[in-house]
Amino acid sequence: GQNIDQPTEMTATEGAIVQINCTYQTSGFNGLFWYQQHAGEAPTFLSYNVLDGLEEKGRFSSFLSRSKGYSYLLLKELQMKDSASYLCAVRGSARQLTFGSGTQLTVLP
Amino acid sequence: DAGVIQSPRHEVTEMGQEVTLRCKPISGHDYLFWYRQTMMRGLELLIYFNNNVPIDDSGMPEDRFSAKMPNASFSTLKIQPSEPRDSAVYFCASRPDLLAEAPPDTQYFGPGTRLTVL
Numbered sequence: 001g002q003n004i005d006q007p008t009e010m011t012a013t014e015g016a017i018v019q020i021n022c023t024y025q026t027s028g029f030n031g032l033f034w035y036q037q038h039a040g041e042a043p044t045f046l047s048y049n050v051l052d053g054l055e056e057k058g059r060f061s062s063f064l065s066r067s068k069g070y071s072y073l074l075l076k077e078l079q080m081k082d083s084a085s086y087l088c089a090v091r092g093s094a095r096q097l098t099f100g101s102g103t104q105l106t107v108l109p
Numbered sequence: 110d111a112g113v114i115q116s117p118r119h120e121v122t123e124m125g126q127e128v129t130l131r132c133k134p135i136s137g138h139d140y141l142f143w144y145r146q147t148m149m150r151g152l153e154l155l156i157y158f159n160n161n162v163p164i165d166d167s168g169m170p171e172d173r174f175s176a177k178m179p180n181a182s183f184s185t186l187k188i189q190p191s192e193p194r195d196s197a198v199y200f201c202a203s204r205p206d207l208l209a210e211a212p213p214d215t216q217y218f219g220p221g222t223r224l225t226v227l
Contacts, residue, residue, distance in 0.1 A: 031213070042113075042218035042219060043200075091213075097154075098154070
């Protein structure tokens with residue numbers, strides 16, 4: 001089975017940096033996704049890691065450590081529009097995604 | 110590309126009524142997924158299809174839920190009879206079998222159907 005943990009809520013200030021952590025225990029692992037979901041909207045793809053290390057994409061970076069079952073999403077130069085839920089999802093041996101419950105990020109002015 | 114299309118966007122019904130949710134996947138995508146999202150349980154996979162065939166329905170809560178995919182461009186999720194605890198946002202997602210331009214198995218979500226059962 002799959003078990004994915006991430007904090008329920010986080011708050012940060014505009015212009016700051018925030019790190020959202022995700023830990024997982026899975027029966028098979030073939031990659032980890034981060035999705036962003038604004039209130040009332042669909043989840044949209046943000047990033048993907050399959051090997052250990054850091055993947056950078058503009059203001060967003062994602063890190064993976066397979067040996068520790070750990071990932072984080074790093075958001076730099078926070079903007080108000082970054083207020084959203086961030087979902088960690090593991091791609092298992094069956095090539096399907098299991099989602100965490102999401103971390104609701106609130107960016108304050 | 111129009112993306113994944115779902116209808117209706119909002120549905121309010123009374124307990125005991127039949128509810129049918131509809132989804133049109135992105136053209137050319139071989140996989141279709143139905144998810145349910147609630148505050149308590151997050152995003153849960155209900156069922157998924159590959160080439161119109163149901164592959165895994167272990168997430169379907171009970172016999173009141175059924176899903177079909179009669180062709181590559183259309184799927185339905187039906188709840189009969191509906192109950193208040195079925196109130197949630199239901200998402201449909203699709204993905205191709207292989208896509209060179211995106212990480213493997215990236216799923217593309219529709220806008221969702223917000224279901225309220227009174």
